[in-house]
Amino acid sequence: MKRAAELELALAPRAEGVTLQRWLCGELRAAILAGRLAPGCRLPSTRDFARQQAISRGTVVAVYDQLIAEGYLSGATGSGTTVAAALPIAAAGTAQPRTSAAPGIARAAAADTAGTDDAATKRPRLSRQGQLLANSPFLSREGMVLGRPFSPNQPDLGAFPHALWQRLTHQQGRGLRPDDMGYGDGAGHQPLRRAIAEHLRYSQRIDCHAGQVMILSSAQQALDLCARLLLDPGDTALVEDPGYPGAARLFELGGARVQGVPVDRLGLCTDALPTAEEARLAYVTAAHQSPLGGTLPLERRLALLAWAEAGRRIIIEDDYDGEYRFDGAPLPALKSLDRHDRVIYLGTFSKLLFPALRLAYAVVPEWLAEPFASAISLTVRHAPILPQAVLAAFIGEGHFARHLRQMRRLYGERAACFQHECATQLDGLLTVLPITTGLDATALLPRGSDDRAVAAALGAWGVEARPISFYGMGQPAPPGLVMGFSACNEAAIRRGVATMAPVLESFNAAAAGNRGQAVAGV
The missing domain is CATH 3.90.1150.10 (Aspartate Aminotransferase, domain 1)
Structure with a gap:
């Protein structure tokens, strides 16, 4: 049997940019977890190990101390340093090393257990919601x-006024005061909310005020919060079919029963709307039906609003690019016809400006404003302040229009x-x-x-x-x-x-x- 001084451990090459200490810690952890260093095995002295690896003794001392603190090693004066006798994670035989210092070892350990039924049965399972979240329809977009x-869905980023945006960013950044750098209102930056409300009054004829405007990172986030606030498990949510799959997936996450309503080249077929009481809300793309492209005519808009009022239902109107109408001015939004606070209007700047901005908004009925702001505060606290301030200036100074x-x-x-x-x-x-x-x-x-x-x-x-x-x-x-x-x-x-x-x-x-x-x- 080899003495500790004779023990030489094969170590993977150190990756570029990884410090000696992180590299050595990762390699020893991996060797212990893989069983190459068994419980009770005595390690070389710090001096011998340093000589074997041609590194400083101080580095080895620091690594041993770190692994003793983590419970992988034990050391006592006069008896040297040994692998800890009791390592429950190692005894299980399925643990994989968690180290950023040696990604190659992590991949190798994963490969050792990949494809084995035993490893799959011992792996933690996803929840029902986790399984839905792990099946996002947007992954196919990333391949484009x-x-x-x-x-699809790509604005011309080269035509965006980059220099103007940079100037406004510098301007707003220099103007940040200490009071602006703390936590903000969950509903969003007040100047931006006012600017959006003013824009919607003349562009979409939506009669709203800043208190109804909620600032979010995306329309998808708005849909997520709508589902949580408005749908109980077993409720029915109506979506266009064919239609935007991101809405249906989010409604399913909360346990809602998603039901498709047929569309034609004019949009949602309102004569096919079910009248059952369990239908709690309907999601529509009235300005530009996704994917067939139709614009919902006035008579269908009025029928949809009457359907919502008759059953005390909610309509979510997703106007993702309706402001780009080529034949005359944009049509008035469905929300502009809402006289009974039944419509939640969603807008996004991803298509109108650029996707990386990650800012969108929801115009909610008066009765929903406080719960919606509270939900934002609970889930994400609020959107970043500086991009909101820049966008508020961009709209307020007339650049957006x-x-x-x-x-x-x-x-x-x-x-x-x-x-x-x-x-x-x-x-x-x-x-x-x-x-x-x-x-x-x-x-x-x-x-x-x-x-x-x-x-x-x-x-x-x-x-x-x-x-x-x-x-x-x-x-x-x-x-x-x-x-x-x-x-x-x-x-x-x-x-x-x-x-x-x-x-x-x-x-x-x-x-x-x-x-x-x-x-x-x-």
Whole structure:
């Protein structure tokens, strides 16, 4: 048996940027947890270990002291340093080292247990909510490559007034006082709330005041809080089908029963709304239905409001890009017609300015303002103050309205270009629905097409598109694609459409061949 002085432990190479002390701590922890250093094993003296590894004795002393403090080692004068005799975590045989100093060892330990049923049964389980959270629909968005045509939901970041925004940021940063640097109001920065309320009064005809405006990091956060505040397990929440999947997932998290309501090219089919008492709320994208692109007409808006009032229900109106309407001024919001405090209006600056800003807002009924602000304070306390102050100045000084006008004109030109190029180059292969609003176009494929397969094939050729089936819940939806034109200049639009042509032709030819075989078989 080797004496402690003769014990030499194989250690992984030290990663760049990791200190000697962190590296050695991580390696010894990993060796103990993996059983390579058994309980009771005596380690070399600090002097011998330092000589073996060609490092200073002081580093080894510090590492031994740290591991003794953590319970991995024990040491006593005259008896040297040994691996602790009682290590419950090591005895279990399944623990994996937790160390940032040696990620390679952590990965290796994980690989040792990966794929074993025994390891899976001993792993902590996710809750029901955890399983839903672990299945986010947004992960598929992350796979989309920015800058490639035609990624949906992408504003043109190059057209944003960066220099102006930086000037306002420096200005607001210099103006921060000690009183501004503490905890803020859960509902948001008061100047920003006032600025948003004023903007909505003239742009969307929404009669609201700053006390009803709640500042959040995203419309998704607003939906999460709406679900928590308004839905009990077993309640029914209505969503458009096909429609935005992020809303349905959040309603499901709280135990609600999500029910799809069919849509057509004008938006939600209000004649299909159920009248059962358990329907507590409905989620709609009235200005620009996601994904089919329709704008809910006045008669349906009034019918939806009457439905809500009759059953004491709530409507969540998500206006994610309705301010980009190309044919005249934006239509008045559903909230502007609300006379009985039934509508919660959501808006986001991710599409109107830039996604990394992470600021959105909700306009809530008077009776919900205090509970909503309390919910924000409990869950996240409040949004960061400095970006709110910068945005308040951006809106208050008129830059926001000017930016919207400029981008509305630019996106309108690109929408027209996209429609023209598709009609010219993709005639018979793709039908683009009228584009009146927003950043994206909806294009229908020939009947019977597999839009997921088409989207995957286009992606292989450098063209991003999202299949309409991504938005479906159960109602039949036409096969098609959602494509973003707003972040592409006209040359990029022409190139992107030209790239699509041979891909769509191949699918169309294959479908025609299948139809011919079916006829021959008959």
